[in-house]
Amino acid sequence: MYLTRLSLTNFRIFSRLDIDVPRRVTLLVGDNGQGKTTVLEAIYFLSTFTSFQASFDRQLISFSASAEPLAVARIVAEFVRADQPQKMEIRIIQESNGNGGLRSRKEILVNNIKRSAQESVGFFNSVLFLPQMMRILEGGPDERRRYLNLMISQAIPGYAQALSDYHQAVTQRNALLKQLGERGGDPDQLIYWDELISRRGAQIMQARIRTIKEIEKIASQIHLTLTQNQEVLRLSYQPAYDPACLESSQAALPMAVDINRENFSLEEISSGMMNRLNKIRREEITRGTTTIGPHRDEMRVLSNRIDLSDYGSRGQVRTALLALKLAEVQWLYQKAGSWPVLLLDETVAELDQKRRQDLLHALDNCDQAILTTAESEQFGVEFLQPRSVWRVQAGRVTKE
Numbered sequence: 305m306y307l308t309r310l311s312l313t314n315f316r317i318f319s320r321l322d323i324d325v326p327r328r329v330t331l332l333v334g335d336n337g338q339g340k341t342t343v344l345e346a347i348y349f350l351s352t353f354t355s356f357q358a359s360f361d362r363q364l365i366s367f368s369a370s371a372e373p374l375a376v377a378r379i380v381a382e383f384v385r386a387d388q389p390q391k392m393e394i395r396i397i398q399e400s401n402g403n404g405g406l407r408s409r410k411e412i413l414v415n416n417i418k419r420s421a422q423e424s425v426g427f428f429n430s431v432l433f434l435p436q437m438m439r440i441l442e443g444g445p446d447e448r449r450r451y452l453n454l455m456i457s458q459a460i461p462g463y464a465q466a467l468s469d470y471h472q473a474v475t476q477r478n479a480l481l482k483q484l485g486e487r488g489g490d491p492d493q494l495i496y497w498d499e500l501i502s503r504r505g506a507q508i509m510q511a512r513i514r515t516i517k518e519i520e521k522i523a524s525q526i527h528l529t530l531t532q533n534q535e536v537l538r539l540s541y542q543p544a545y546d547p548a549c550l551e552s553s554q555a556a557l558p559m560a561v562d563i564n565r566e567n568f569s570l571e572e573i574s575s576g577m578m579n580r581l582n583k584i585r586r587e588e589i590t591r592g593t594t595t596i597g598p599h600r601d602e603m604r605v606l607s608n609r610i611d612l613s614d615y616g617s618r619g620q621v622r623t624a625l626l627a628l629k630l631a632e633v634q635w636l637y638q639k640a641g642s643w644p645v646l647l648l649d650e651t652v653a654e655l656d657q658k659r660r661q662d663l664l665h666a667l668d669n670c671d672q673a674i675l676t677t678a679e680s681e682q683f684g685v686e687f688l689q690p691r692s693v694w695r696v697q698a699g700r701v702t703k704e
């Protein structure tokens with residue numbers, strides 16, 4: 305798929321932007337703080353309805369507009385998917401909450417019809433490459449869960465909804481656990497929540513089990529190429545409730561063992577999790593929190609059996625990430641039937657010559673890619689010549 309037109313209104317530094325987007329590869333060039341990353345942020349928002357760098361949607365509304373109590377930032381995109389023209393509009397609305405404060409909400413229109421985020425996710429697919437991506441390997445397990453969630457939501461129908469239901473249910477369940485711990489009461493009140501989180505949790509776990517296997521298959525091939533057949537990449541899923549462990553012990557299975565969890569049915573996973581929750585009920589009431597389930601899952605990335613988060617060199621981590629990201633592109637293509645739009649923020653600069661070639665080569669397989677750089681010299685004339693180059697300056701974009 306590819307964007308044909310992008311319009312931004314009151315979106316961060318852009319009070320107004322209206323551009324036709326070229327089909328293939330576009331390079332955004334400009335000094336720091338001019339709005340290059342913001343363009344990618346807006347496009348990625350169309351895929352995930354969340355910003356990759358703001359904690360609150362309200363931060364996306366331009367300073368000048370958000371000075372008023374009622375303010376709207378708008379992203380409008382026209383794109384082509386499977387030869388069909390499509391349109392998506394997102395409005396981020398800041399308004400008074402009635403108590404003198406402000407709140408914000410989102411509206412999503414798909415081909416002019418209002419839809420929820422859960423319904424609309426997967427309609428426009430993109431894959432994002434960022435310098436801060438190193439966090440996926442170097443950060444805590446929440447970074448890896450986020451990586452999985454953003455990827456899976458785009459391709460597996462129902463995943464985003466299950467995730468949202470699950471998180472709400474865990475929050476409610478935790479409140480009830482605390483209340484039972486502090487004030488007592490009938491612990492059977494938990495059954496409703498146990499059932500809900502087990503059912504939704506099973507959906508999430510099954511999607512993660514399958515996706516991790518599929519991504520591993522693609523990424524390990526790419527990784528072999530990137531390392532001249534020297535290093536074997538593996539992904540090890542470590543679910544906090546593990547359907548593959550015997551009920552009596554949920555001690556984590558060693559990473560070296562390749563566990564096959566693909567054949568567990570939803571029913572088996574959810575009833576197993578229900579049982580487990582029942583067994584640990586007393587302990588969870590004491591602790592006042594839900595201790596198992598997908599919100600505590602982990603995924604480790606290994607190269608030649610070495611855990612890269614703990615022992616990987618920076619070069620190894622970069623290579624593994626590049627393999628994972630390129631795998632994400634192919635995986636989305638397989639799932640969605642069309643290429644996602646590639647968004648690369650300053651990522652080319654930090655790669656060595658060889659990796660850079662591999663990455664730029666991957667761009668040519670896709671329908672569309674948008675790259676940013678502060679220094680276009682890094683790309684070389686052979687690369688730049690046939691591409692579109694845009695200069696970004698103080699929230700304005702001009703064709704070079």
Ligand SMILES: Nc1ncnc2c1ncn2[C@@H]1O[C@H](COP(=O)(O)OP(=O)(O)O)[C@@H](O)[C@H]1O
Binds near residue numbers: 315316363
């Ligand atoms: N809500 C906002 N309203 C107006 N300007 C903003 C807002 N949020 C960030 N900015 C400005 O946008 C610029 C950052 O843009 P960015 O896309 O990160 O630049 P680049 O990637 O070109 O370095 C900064 O100058 C910052 O002050």
Ligand SMILES: [Mg+2]
Binds near residue numbers: 337340341342649
């Ligand atoms: Mg930037």
